[in-house]
Amino acid sequence: xxxxPEEMAAAMIANLKEKTGKSLEQWLKVAKSSKLEKHGALVxxxxxxxxxxxxxxxxxxxxxxxxxxxxxxxxxxxxxxxQYTGPKESLRPIYDKLITAxxxxxxxxxxxPKKAYTSVRRKKQFGIIQPSTKTRVDVGINLKGTKPTSxxxxxxxxxSMVSHRVRLANAKEVNAELIGWLKDAYNSAG
Numbered sequence: 001x002x003x004x005p006e007e008m009a010a011a012m013i014a015n016l017k018e019k020t021g022k023s024l025e026q027w028l029k030v031a032k033s034s035k036l037e038k039h040g041a042l043v044x045x046x047x048x049x050x051x052x053x054x055x056x057x058x059x060x061x062x063x064x065x066x067x068x069x070x071x072x073x074x075x076x077x078x079x080x081x082x083q084y085t086g087p088k089e090s091l092r093p094i095y096d097k098l099i100t101a102x103x104x105x106x107x108x109x110x111x112x113p114k115k116a117y118t119s120v121r122r123k124k125q126f127g128i129i130q131p132s133t134k135t136r137v138d139v140g141i142n143l144k145g146t147k148p149t150s151x152x153x154x155x156x157x158x159x160s161m162v163s164h165r166v167r168l169a170n171a172k173e174v175n176a177e178l179i180g181w182l183k184d185a186y187n188s189a190g
Contacts (some may be wrong), residue, residue: 066124067116094116105182116130117159126185127162141185143163143185
């Protein structure tokens with residue numbers, strides 16, 4: 001049975017000292033001493049200067065910045081609501097329509113909100129939903145081996161955890177074509 005992102009993080013934390021020589025608390029001190037405040041910069045620092053794997057560097061960065069779902073839940077923060085407040089509030093119907101469609105793929109779909117985006121997973125992540133600007137939601141999709149089109153772009157620098165991106169300005173753009181791509185990614189993640 002697939003583990004939730006929180007269960008996977010707990011397992012990584014439990015194995016951190018054995019695998020890296022330091023506990024989470026020790027790695028948090030190392031990361032904090034860097035005085036870096038951006039997730040990507042922290043991950044790069046931990047990988048480059050301390051030779052952590054991407055997974056462990058990502059975990060430490062999320063824990064330091066309290067930007068993972070587990071940290072946010074502990075603090076009582078509703079990450080999805082925070083993503084879609086203020087100038088991005090008008091984008092919430094896009095998110096809601098996507099989540100409704102994705103949830104119908106199967107009972108094993110996991111919705112895992114983060115600080116800046118929401119991960120959609122099966123046994124592994126198959127997509128992300130991110131309110132990137134005041135006027136656009138980006139949907140990242142893992143469709144390795146699929147040729148980009150004018151709508152299904154290569155992800156480029158958008159997010160290294162997905163292969164493609166679709167830009168959405170309104171909920172009407174959540175159509176059968178997009179849901180089909182997400183369903184293909186879901187099927188591949190199983």
